[in-house]
Amino acid sequence: MVTKTATATNLINVFIADPLSEDGIFPLRQETDLNLNVVIDTGLAPEQLIEKIQDVHVLLVRSQTKVTREIIAAAKSLKLIGRAGVGVDNIDLAAATEHGVIVVNAPDGNTNSAAEHTIAMMTSLARHIPQAYNALKNGLWDRKTYVGVELKNKTLGVLGFGRIGTEVAYRAKGQRMNVIAYDPFLTEERAKELGITKGSVDEVVQAADFITVHTPLLPETRNLINKDKFAIMKTDVRIINCARGGIIDEDDLYDAIVEGKVAGAALDVFVEEPATNHKLLTLPQVIATPHLGASTIEAQESVAVDVSNDIIKFFKTGTVTNPVNMPSIPKELLAQVEPFFELAEKLGNFLSQVTTEPIKEINISYAGEVANYDVRPLTSNNLKGLLQKNHGDHVNDVNARYLSERIGIKINEHKTTTAKGFTNLISVEVKTENEVHTVAGTLLNGLGARIVKVENYVVDVIPQGHLLYIKNTDKPGAIGRVATKLAEKDINIATMQVGRDQVGGTAIMMLTIDNDVTAEDLNYVAQLENIDEVKAITL
Numbered sequence: 001m002v003t004k005t006a007t008a009t010n011l012i013n014v015f016i017a018d019p020l021s022e023d024g025i026f027p028l029r030q031e032t033d034l035n036l037n038v039v040i041d042t043g044l045a046p047e048q049l050i051e052k053i054q055d056v057h058v059l060l061v062r063s064q065t066k067v068t069r070e071i072i073a074a075a076k077s078l079k080l081i082g083r084a085g086v087g088v089d090n091i092d093l094a095a096a097t098e099h100g101v102i103v104v105n106a107p108d109g110n111t112n113s114a115a116e117h118t119i120a121m122m123t124s125l126a127r128h129i130p131q132a133y134n135a136l137k138n139g140l141w142d143r144k145t146y147v148g149v150e151l152k153n154k155t156l157g158v159l160g161f162g163r164i165g166t167e168v169a170y171r172a173k174g175q176r177m178n179v180i181a182y183d184p185f186l187t188e189e190r191a192k193e194l195g196i197t198k199g200s201v202d203e204v205v206q207a208a209d210f211i212t213v214h215t216p217l218l219p220e221t222r223n224l225i226n227k228d229k230f231a232i233m234k235t236d237v238r239i240i241n242c243a244r245g246g247i248i249d250e251d252d253l254y255d256a257i258v259e260g261k262v263a264g265a266a267l268d269v270f271v272e273e274p275a276t277n278h279k280l281l282t283l284p285q286v287i288a289t290p291h292l293g294a295s296t297i298e299a300q301e302s303v304a305v306d307v308s309n310d311i312i313k314f315f316k317t318g319t320v321t322n323p324v325n326m327p328s329i330p331k332e333l334l335a336q337v338e339p340f341f342e343l344a345e346k347l348g349n350f351l352s353q354v355t356t357e358p359i360k361e362i363n364i365s366y367a368g369e370v371a372n373y374d375v376r377p378l379t380s381n382n383l384k385g386l387l388q389k390n391h392g393d394h395v396n397d398v399n400a401r402y403l404s405e406r407i408g409i410k411i412n413e414h415k416t417t418t419a420k421g422f423t424n425l426i427s428v429e430v431k432t433e434n435e436v437h438t439v440a441g442t443l444l445n446g447l448g449a450r451i452v453k454v455e456n457y458v459v460d461v462i463p464q465g466h467l468l469y470i471k472n473t474d475k476p477g478a479i480g481r482v483a484t485k486l487a488e489k490d491i492n493i494a495t496m497q498v499g500r501d502q503v504g505g506t507a508i509m510m511l512t513i514d515n516d517v518t519a520e521d522l523n524y525v526a527q528l529e530n531i532d533e534v535k536a537i538t539l
């Protein structure tokens, strides 16, 4: 993933809107190559935040700050939103993508803390520790009310078997529990390897004595546990939610506890937070913490270090380690496709300057070695180049595909192994209502990028600097006349390539020139005999 980077001298305003570990943001504090201006201002109301982030390039949050569409739209200079944690349900990802703002999170840093908190909550729930503690603090030595249940030999149902779900399962096995889990990505082999059982959602909730959820909050996981699921659970089941409020239907959970189906629930998260006045908190069977799953010194330091490092990496290299709103490019793939990024972008850029009507369709063909790779990042770069003419800096890898589709461009990618004598060849064709244009480029071993075909003509042009694209009728004298006219305008030709379809037919000239040309210069050349079209292209 490569996007436009700020230069080292640019001031980069980093705004921290939620409390982060000071040790965790140490990488930002000690960064000297970048000109970072770090401001910490937490607990702001949305209107205050909107006012303060107009010139902010990076917004750093945890789960409290809701990064809404309005906030993203107000932050005109925003390039990156960093989430010091896992869940990004507090960030409007669609709005971020549309605005070309990359979102990064810290997926690994709080896994252990969240898993430990889940186990602590399960144990507390089984043994009524918070209730007993509360009674004793109030002077009550009550040993009868707080008789608990053991974990040993009980079945723990885990819904969502990602990082945290897996860590919870390891620990539950240490408590000698049986584990049954559901996750769309959990395979039979993996389950076997871990000594757990794989089941469907219904099989999990039916078999379990304790149920813990560890999915993200998504449209598909909202109310994953609802009254239909409570209906098929064992009586006296215990429920734990240290993931997100909303995965379990709160009203249905309340009813299931009151009806005596559910023996108790341990909740770290709620649909509305802060949840100080929640009806579930009135039930003695419910124990709760105020979203503390990730609140350890270690996790907070770790997640803040991870996002801080990603911010620095982004502004230095244009790449990030943990992107959320675009596919992450694995290291090996990045090494393979990165050399083609610039070529792909320039081919798109070239076509945007040749085309005079709105583009309706783009056909990108990858041939030779490059066709063996996942070429989606290259297509993004190509589209970025294509849209830059009209969208300028606003288009980047994050939103190039989205913006192209939004303006109705049909995107087709093809792969073929035959590259017509080249090791690699990227050919791009754009179609408008009345026009079709093509360009193809390659990377020459040790020599860099070359445009090797424009329309149907074979050329050999370095895609850099100022180019003139001239269409003419293949008649003697055309080349000389163009050269003379340009010289009259003090425009120096660095290189010139010519091609034609047949003797006396249509021909093209591709010139690289040392300086930019004005519209008047172009007209001057266009009026020459046998010259049909003159276009200036800057790459």
Ligand SMILES: NC(=O)C1=CN([C@@H]2O[C@H](COP(=O)(O)OP(=O)(O)OC[C@H]3O[C@@H](n4cnc5c(N)ncnc54)[C@H](O)[C@@H]3O)[C@@H](O)[C@H]2O)C=CC1
Pocket (backbone or CB within 6 Å): 085, 086, 087, 088, 107, 110, 111, 114, 159, 160, 161, 162, 163, 164, 165, 182, 183, 184, 185, 214, 215, 216, 217, 218, 220, 221, 242, 243, 244, 268, 269, 291, 292, 293, 294, 295
């Ligand atoms: N209470 C707290 O402070 C914390 C809460 N969390 C929450 O925990 C969630 C999980 O975190 P990780 O394990 O690190 O994420 P993860 O991405 O490693 O795992 C999530 C798993 O959920 C699975 N999943 C998605 N849709 C599903 C569905 N419909 N049914 C079953 N499984 C489904 C995914 O396949 C994935 O394996 C986060 O999204 C976040 O909301 C995370 C850290 C701290």
Ligand SMILES: O=C(O)C(=O)COP(=O)(O)O
Pocket (backbone or CB within 6 Å): 062, 063, 064, 084, 085, 086, 087, 088, 110, 291, 292, 293, 294, 295
């Ligand atoms: O990482 C997550 O998803 C969490 O829920 C942690 O939230 P927090 O950063 O503690 O507000």
